[in-house]
Amino acid sequence: MASYYRRVFRPSIREYLHVIPGKKSVFGLAKLVWNLVKPNAVTYPVIVCVLTTKCSLKCAHCNNLMPCFDKPYHIPADQVISDIRTLLSHTDYCIKLELLGGEPFVYPELGKVIDAFKDHPKVMCIAFTTNATVIPDEALLDQIAALKCKKIVISDYGVPTQKPDEFMAACKAKGIPCSHTVSEYWADPGNTECRGKGKAQLAMEYNQCYSSRYCRTMLNGKIYTCARASSLADLGLMDGEHDSFDIRKPRTDKEFRKELRKFLTIDYADACNYCDHAKRIRIPAGEQLQ
Numbered sequence: 233m234a235s236y237y238r239r240v241f242r243p244s245i246r247e248y249l250h251v252i253p254g255k256k257s258v259f260g261l262a263k264l265v266w267n268l269v270k271p272n273a274v275t276y277p278v279i280v281c282v283l284t285t286k287c288s289l290k291c292a293h294c295n296n297l298m299p300c301f302d303k304p305y306h307i308p309a310d311q312v313i314s315d316i317r318t319l320l321s322h323t324d325y326c327i328k329l330e331l332l333g334g335e336p337f338v339y340p341e342l343g344k345v346i347d348a349f350k351d352h353p354k355v356m357c358i359a360f361t362t363n364a365t366v367i368p369d370e371a372l373l374d375q376i377a378a379l380k381c382k383k384i385v386i387s388d389y390g391v392p393t394q395k396p397d398e399f400m401a402a403c404k405a406k407g408i409p410c411s412h413t414v415s416e417y418w419a420d421p422g423n424t425e426c427r428g429k430g431k432a433q434l435a436m437e438y439n440q441c442y443s444s445r446y447c448r449t450m451l452n453g454k455i456y457t458c459a460r461a462s463s464l465a466d467l468g469l470m471d472g473e474h475d476s477f478d479i480r481k482p483r484t485d486k487e488f489r490k491e492l493r494k495f496l497t498i499d500y501a502d503a504c505n506y507c508d509h510a511k512r513i514r515i516p517a518g519e520q521l522q
């Protein structure tokens with residue numbers, strides 16, 4: 233129960249009250265609380281959905297390991313849509329659906345995915361995090377502007393190909409909430425070797441990490457404990473069995489909800505054995521590989 237409160241209940245309330253834009257009502261909050269506590273409830277604070285492993289930058293210490301993909305690829309929109317639909321069909325609410333990459337604005341089918349969830353009654357907000365190297369065209373901006381709740385966050389690493397001011401101006405012209413974060417420092421995630429940490433250490437690191445609550449990540453039909461976990465598994469650098477929930481496995485609604493709740497509250501992630509985040513070593517953000 234304590235882990236449900238820490239990993240699901242509290243993050244959901246925080247996302248609703250403090251992260252997604254728009255007016256909140258007492259009725260809205262009460263409805264959310266009910267959908268968090270009723271029997272077999274499954275409400276998600278955030279679903280991060282990887283649309284592509286392609287990126288327009290090559291950050292040396294990308295926590296999501298995008299520069300490690302020798303053959304980066306786009307995930308077909310039909311597959312992404314079908315997996316999110318399956319997940320939502322067994323879920324009460326998703327506070328924030330984050331469409332991510334790599335770089336989400338290099339994904340050619342972004343409009344199709346947005347269209348599929350624009351009026352979904354269980355998705356409260358659709359969000360994007362971008363490096364602002366690619367300015368979306370008018371049609372895509374109009375689609376984003378038409379969403380009932382949307383949010384774009386620009387990560388600015390000071391790389392010359394980034395155009396944060398132009399991106400912000402384009403969003404402002406369409407009334408899209410957009411924030412510009414100048415990222416000076418990152419935490420060094422280190423290399424992709426297994427560190428050989430024991431379960432108690434892994435549990436401590438996983439429980440302390442922001443990603444374990446706000447970055448559960450969907451890739452190719454599975455939800456992983458965090459975005460680094462999804463990349464490690466997809467790159468074949470880690471066995472992702474423990475750290476993932478298979479959306480496509482046939483189950484009844486009751487089984488799906490039960491197993492998903494169990495996954496949302498697991499004690500540790502194998503991925504933390506391939507990550508140095510807990511050491512909190514500061515490095516300059518967005519340093520580029522040659």
Ligand SMILES: C[S@@+](CC[C@H](N)C(=O)[O-])C[C@H]1O[C@@H](n2cnc3c(N)ncnc32)[C@H](O)[C@@H]1O
Binds near residue numbers: 296333334336362363
């Ligand atoms: C992986 S990026 C994907 C979206 C987009 N390409 C971007 O850079 O904004 C998602 C977020 O992860 C952050 N990030 C990547 N590597 C990180 C690290 N080592 N430590 C902390 N944050 C990191 C980025 O700054 C960004 O806000």
Ligand code: SF4
Binds near residue numbers: 288295297299333363
């Ligand atoms: S952090 Fe850098 S390399 Fe990683 S996805 Fe974002 S822009 Fe690409």
Ligand code: SF4
Binds near residue numbers: 457460501
């Ligand atoms: S691997 Fe573990 S420590 Fe690293 S980002 Fe993911 S949850 Fe956090």
